[in-house]
Structures are given as structure tokens and as C-alpha cells.
Amino acid sequence: MIHAFIDLVHPLTFVIILGASILGVILGAIPGLSGGLGVALLLPVTFGMEAATGLAMLVAIWVGGVSGAMVGSILLGIPGSPSAIATCFDGYPMTRKGQAVKALGAAITASFLGTFFSILIAAWLSPIIADLALKLGPWEYFSLGFCAIALVASLSRDNVGKGMAAAALGLLAACVGFAPIDGTARFSFGNMYLSSGFDLIAMMLGLFALKQIVMDFARGTRAVQKVEARNISGFGVTLQEFRDNAWNLVRSFGIGIWIGFLPGMGAALSNMVAYAQAKSASKHPEKFGKGCIDGVFASEVSNNASVGGSVIPMIALGIPGDGTTAILLGGLMIHGIQPGPLLFTNNPEIVYTVFATALLSAVMVLVVQFFGMRLFPAILKVPYHYLYPPIVVLSFVGVFVNTGGAYIFAMLLGFAALGILMDLVKLPISPFILAFILGPMLESNLRKGFTYSTDGAWAFLTRPISAGLLAIAVFSILWPYLKPLLIRRRLSHG
Amino acid sequence: MQRIDQLTSLVLVAVGLIVIAMTSRITYTSFTDDPGPRLFPYLGAAVLILSGLSIFVKACRDKPGSAIPVDRALMLRGAMLFALMGLYALAMKLVGFYPATPVAVFALYWMIAGASRRLWRGIVLGLATTLFIYLLFTLGLQSYLPEASLF
Numbered sequence: 001m002i003h004a005f006i007d008l009v010h011p012l013t014f015v016i017i018l019g020a021s022i023l024g025v026i027l028g029a030i031p032g033l034s035g036g037l038g039v040a041l042l043l044p045v046t047f048g049m050e051a052a053t054g055l056a057m058l059v060a061i062w063v064g065g066v067s068g069a070m071v072g073s074i075l076l077g078i079p080g081s082p083s084a085i086a087t088c089f090d091g092y093p094m095t096r097k098g099q100a101v102k103a104l105g106a107a108i109t110a111s112f113l114g115t116f117f118s119i120l121i122a123a124w125l126s127p128i129i130a131d132l133a134l135k136l137g138p139w140e141y142f143s144l145g146f147c148a149i150a151l152v153a154s155l156s157r158d159n160v161g162k163g164m165a166a167a168a169l170g171l172l173a174a175c176v177g178f179a180p181i182d183g184t185a186r187f188s189f190g191n192m193y194l195s196s197g198f199d200l201i202a203m204m205l206g207l208f209a210l211k212q213i214v215m216d217f218a219r220g221t222r223a224v225q226k227v228e229a230r231n232i233s234g235f236g237v238t239l240q241e242f243r244d245n246a247w248n249l250v251r252s253f254g255i256g257i258w259i260g261f262l263p264g265m266g267a268a269l270s271n272m273v274a275y276a277q278a279k280s281a282s283k284h285p286e287k288f289g290k291g292c293i294d295g296v297f298a299s300e301v302s303n304n305a306s307v308g309g310s311v312i313p314m315i316a317l318g319i320p321g322d323g324t325t326a327i328l329l330g331g332l333m334i335h336g337i338q339p340g341p342l343l344f345t346n347n348p349e350i351v352y353t354v355f356a357t358a359l360l361s362a363v364m365v366l367v368v369q370f371f372g373m374r375l376f377p378a379i380l381k382v383p384y385h386y387l388y389p390p391i392v393v394l395s396f397v398g399v400f401v402n403t404g405g406a407y408i409f410a411m412l413l414g415f416a417a418l419g420i421l422m423d424l425v426k427l428p429i430s431p432f433i434l435a436f437i438l439g440p441m442l443e444s445n446l447r448k449g450f451t452y453s454t455d456g457a458w459a460f461l462t463r464p465i466s467a468g469l470l471a472i473a474v475f476s477i478l479w480p481y482l483k484p485l486l487i488r489r490r491l492s493h494g
Numbered sequence: 495m496q497r498i499d500q501l502t503s504l505v506l507v508a509v510g511l512i513v514i515a516m517t518s519r520i521t522y523t524s525f526t527d528d529p530g531p532r533l534f535p536y537l538g539a540a541v542l543i544l545s546g547l548s549i550f551v552k553a554c555r556d557k558p559g560s561a562i563p564v565d566r567a568l569m570l571r572g573a574m575l576f577a578l579m580g581l582y583a584l585a586m587k588l589v590g591f592y593p594a595t596p597v598a599v600f601a602l603y604w605m606i607a608g609a610s611r612r613l614w615r616g617i618v619l620g621l622a623t624t625l626f627i628y629l630l631f632t633l634g635l636q637s638y639l640p641e642a643s644l645f
Contacts, residue, residue, distance in 0.1 A: 179522075218568045383607070446533065
């Protein structure tokens with residue numbers, strides 16, 4: 001870890017991390033964009049860098065993005081990303097009451113606490129989990145991947161079928177190209193460009209960046225709101241307010257790190273769960289939604305704690321905790337680094353670079369946001385017509401640089417069209433991407449599981465951890481269907 | 495969403511059936527106990543069909559009248575921007591990155607800015623974006639940018 005810190009304080013690396021942290025904060029603050037988009041956009045830029053430096057840049061954008069998302073929530077009532085939706089509930093009313101300084105200060109300090117301590121815990125826990133993970137076989141890995149996909153798919157609570165359909169489409173998309181183990185060509189129709197499968201970066205940029213731009217434009221470019229930036233000075237939060245919220249901060253931190261740890265459930269979910277818990281446990285729940293600082297603390301400490309939480313499965317198991325860690329995982333693989341339990345043995349410098357960068361970025365973001373509190377409103381005034389054209393160009397150039405062929409433009413546009421279509425019919429994108437990324441790992445372990453055991457498919461059900469994970473997966477899929485039946489039955493009996 | 499969900503579910507089931515048909519035609523050489531490359535696509539298609547049926551059943555149970563009307567103006571705006579992106583991709587393939595990018599950025603700016611567009615601002619944005627990409631990718635990272643296939 002110390003060596004990783006020493007490497008990071010190299011002037012060029014330090015400047016890259018500082019710049020990436022600022023860029024992350026800016027992208028996080030702009031509604032519709034996010035640090036995750038920044039990670040996807042700048043992934044191709046890392047091709048020419050050393051793996052550790054490139055990864056440090058991506059991690060810094062991610063940390064900055066999660067933290068910066070609160071700016072739009074508090075000043076405009078528009079969340080910069082889904083991770084800051086709950087921050088709107090009380091942050092914006094505080095701004096309208098003239099307490100923007102207090103709301104920003106609470107959010108900035110809570111963000112710092114969430115990121116910093118969750119990363120420290122991740123650094124401590126990840127090697128332990130990696131040791132345990134080495135004892136797992138292909139049966140457990142298949143079941144873990146399947147469980148992750150099922151958990152993400154089941155988040156579409158109003159229609160789990162749609163979540164599972166999106167996941168199934170992702171699994172089928174992962175089947176295009178050569179099969180793992182025996183290299184049989186599938187669904188490539190003799191096309192040499194399809195024989196190596198779909199490109200992950202084209203998928204990411206198509207589904208996130210281009211789709212977002214087309215949908216925003218189609219729905220009408222939002223008018224830029226006037227933002228009042230005067231009277232902002234210091235953090236504006238008293239020590240007493242921290243003391244009053246000590247338990248709220250600890251509970252929200254715990255919720256954030258746990259939800260971040262569960263594959264596929266990131267900051268977008270944790271901020272709302274923590275907010276709901278803070279409100280239900282509060283002595284004055286009636287103040288929530290009207291400008292209560294407790295709500296801002298809960299939302300911001302939890303969404304940033306999810307950063308550390310989602311690093312644990314990414315580093316220890318090679319399973320992304322959320323959409324952004326899925327892209328980071330892609331970044332590792334592009335640099336020839338295989339995430340998973342052996343990462344601690346094969347590439348320890350990469351592991352500690354991730355932790356050290358996240359810690360350094362948390363401190364940098366704290367300083368940048370402290371001094372940038374007066375500038376944030378000006379950044380939010382940049383109209384979309386200046387932002388979106390360069391993002392389109394960066395997306396096209398990014399996928400070209402990755403593959404070196406113009407055919408990739410068709411793939412990029414194809415995924416943008418798929419993203420728009422999925423948005424229109426309300427098929428969630430997260431299970432699709434998670435299934436696509438986990439697809440080859442799932443298939444490889446599924447086939448190995450059959451080959452290594454004389455019991456065939458039974459081995460997946462007779463090994464306790466594998467069976468437990470499959471049970472969780474099945475339960476999470478069936479629960480939304482069973483719950484109404486149980487409630488109806490209870491009502492009819494009572 | 496009722497009708498859209500019903501239609502979506504039918505498309506998903508159809509895709510699942512097509513994948514099963516295509517998977518059955520995959521030829522491979524099997525070795526000890528390996529289930530082969532057909533198993534995983536079969537599993538994916540089965541999940542897709544079951545999910546499609548589940549969406550269909552739920553859509554049939556939903557109250558009618560919850561359908562979202564199709565906004566044609568919205569779809570046209572989206573289609574226009576998407577078509578412009580398609581033209582940009584084609585232009586980069588035919589004439590290369592340098593002539594295509596400033597024009598495309600200008601056109602995107604012109605379309606997105608709407609009433610607040612200004613000619614010189616669009617030109618500056620187009621040139622600045624092209625310069626930035628050149629500095630970042632060509633000079634900074636020594637990467638190749640798309641070259642013309644026409645000449």
C-alpha cells in the first residue's frame with residue numbers, strides 16, 4: 001500500500017489523478033452524465049498508459065463522480081446521477097430555504113467519510129475474501145455469477161420478468177463469437193468482425209452515452225436554470241450537527257457498504273435505502289422532505305460508502321458491484337489483468353493502486369469541492385448543446401481506437417439503438433450489461449462444473465455454497481411473485 | 495404499457511425460439527463429459543422465453559388503458575439525431591476523421607441548440623473538438639484516427 005502511495009505521488013500521476021477527480025466531480029454534477037460515463041469515455045484513453053496509471057485515472061473519475069452527483073441535487077433539485085436521487089429530497093428544500101451552504105457542506109463531508117472509510121474497510125476485507133474465494137470451484141463461481149444476475153434482475157420490482165429478459169439477452173449477446181473451452185464459432189454468420197464477439201466498449205458507449213444523448217434531445221433539451229451562488233463560505237456544518245447525526249452516519253455507512261458489496265447493487269440503490277431508514281428511525285420524521293440535514297447526511301454517506309463496498313467483489317472475486325465497476329473490470333481485462341482471487345498474488349500492485357487512488361481521490365475531492373463550492377453553479381450552467389457534440393465524437397473515436405476498424409461504428413450505433421429500444425419498452429440495461437460481462441465466466445464455469453464432476457448438474461446443487469447461492473437467486477426471482485400471494489392469503493385468514 | 499408489454503413479450507419469445515433453432519445447427523466435437531457449446535445458448539434462450547411469457551401474463555393482468563401514447567414528434571427528433579450520428583459514422587469511413595468531425599460537431603450543435611444556436615459558436619466548437627481529439631489521441635497517445643477510404 002505504501003509503495004502504491006509513493007507511485008501515485010509521482011508528479012505526472014498525481015496531476016492525472018487530480019484532473020480525473022475534478023472531471024469526475026464535473027461529470028457527476030451534470031444531470032444525465034455521471035462518473036460512470038466518464039470512466040466509459042476515458043477507458044480508451046488508458047490504452048496508451050501503464051495499467052496502474054490508467055486504472056488510477058479511472059478510479060479517480062469514479063470517486064469524483066459519485067461525490068459530485070450531489071451538486072445538481074442540492075442546487076437545482078436535479079440529481080447528477082441515480083446515486084444522488086435521495087439527496088434531492090432534503091438538499092434542494094434546504095437550498096430553497098437559503099441553506100445551500102449547509103446542505104453542500106453536509107454532503108461534501110459525508111461523501112468524504114463514506115468513501116474514505118469504506119475503502120479502508122475494503123482494503124482490509126478484500127484479501128480475506130480473496131483467500132476464501134480461492135477455495136471455491138467452478139460450481140460456486142457459476143452460482144455466484146448467476147446469483148448476481150438474478151439479484152440485479154430482481155431489482156425491477158414492478159416486473160422481474162423484464163429484468164430476467166434483459167439478463168437473458170445479455171447472456172445471448174455474450175454467446176456471439178468463439179465459445180470458451182473449445183472455441184466453436186457461434187452466431188457469427190461467417191462474419192470475421194463478429195467472430196471475436198461484441199465489443200464491450202462499443203456496448204458501454206452505445207447503451208450509456210449515445211442513447212442518453214438521443215433520448216435527452218428527443219425529450220427536449222432542458223432549459224438551463226438560474227443558480228444563486230452567493231453566500232457560500234466554508235463547510236457550514238457545526239460539530240453539534242455531526243454529533244446529532246452520529247448514529248445516522250454509522251447506520252447509513254453500513255447500509256451503503258453492504259449494498260455496494262452485493263453484486264449489481266450500487267450507490268443508486270443505497271442512497272434511497274439509507275434515506276428511508278434515516279427517516280423511519282428519526283425522532284422527527286415529519287421534518288424529512290422539508291429541508292432536514294439528516295436526510296442529506298444519510299444519502300451522501302451511503303452512496304459513497306458503496307464505492308468501497310463494490311470494490312470488494314470487484315477485487316476479490318472479479319465480479320462487478322455496479323455498472324461503473326463493470327466498466328473498471330473491463331478496463332483491467334483490456335490491460336491483460338485477470339480480476340479475481342489470484343489478482344492479489346499475480347498483480348498486487350494493481351490491487352493497492354486501486355485502494356490508494358480511491359483514498360487519495362477522496363481527499364482530493366474533499367479539497368476540490370471545498371474550494372469549488374462557488375464554481376459548481378457556473379458548471380451547471382453549461383448548456384447541453386456544448387457538451388453533447390464532443391461526447392458523441394469522443395464515443396466514436398473511443399471505440400475506433402479500441403478496435404482499429406470502422407465496422408465498430410455500426411456496432412456502436414447498433415447498441416445505441418438497442419438502448420433506446422430497451423428504454424422505450426422499459427427493459428432495464430443493468431442486468432443486460434452485467435449478464436454480458438459475466439456470460440463467458442458463467443459458461444466456462446458451467447461447462448467445467450460438468451466436466452470436473454461425475455455427478456453432472458447435481459454437483460451444483462449438492463455443494464453447500466453453490467446450492468445456497470442458487471437458492472438465493474431463485475428466491476430473489478420468485479419473491480416478487482410470491483409476496484402478493486402471501487399477503488392475500490394472510491388477509492383472507494386474518 | 496399493456497400493449498407494448500404484450501408486443502415486447504411476443505418479440506422476446508420469438509427471439510428465444512430463433513436462438514434455439516440456430517443453436518441446434520451448431521456443429522462441434524465433444525469430449526469427456528463436456529456439455530458442449532450448445533448448452534449455454536439453450537439456457538439463455540430458455541430464460542428469455544420464460545421471461546417473455548411472464549411479461550405477457552403480467553401485461554394481460556394489467557388494467558387496460560394504461561398504454562402510453564406514442565409521441566411521434568419525440569420519435570422523429572430522436573430519429574433525426576440518430577440519423578446524423580449514422581451519417582457521421584459513414585463520413586468518417588469515407589472521408590476520414592479530419593473533414594468529417596468539425597462538420598458533424600457543427601451539425602450536432604446546430605440541431606441540439608435549437609433557437610439558441612449561433613453560427614460562429616458552432617464553428618468554434620467543431621474546430622475546438624477536432625483539435626482536442628487530435629491532441630489527445632494522435633499527439634498524446636499516438637493512436638490512429640479513422641482515415642478516408644475514398645481517396
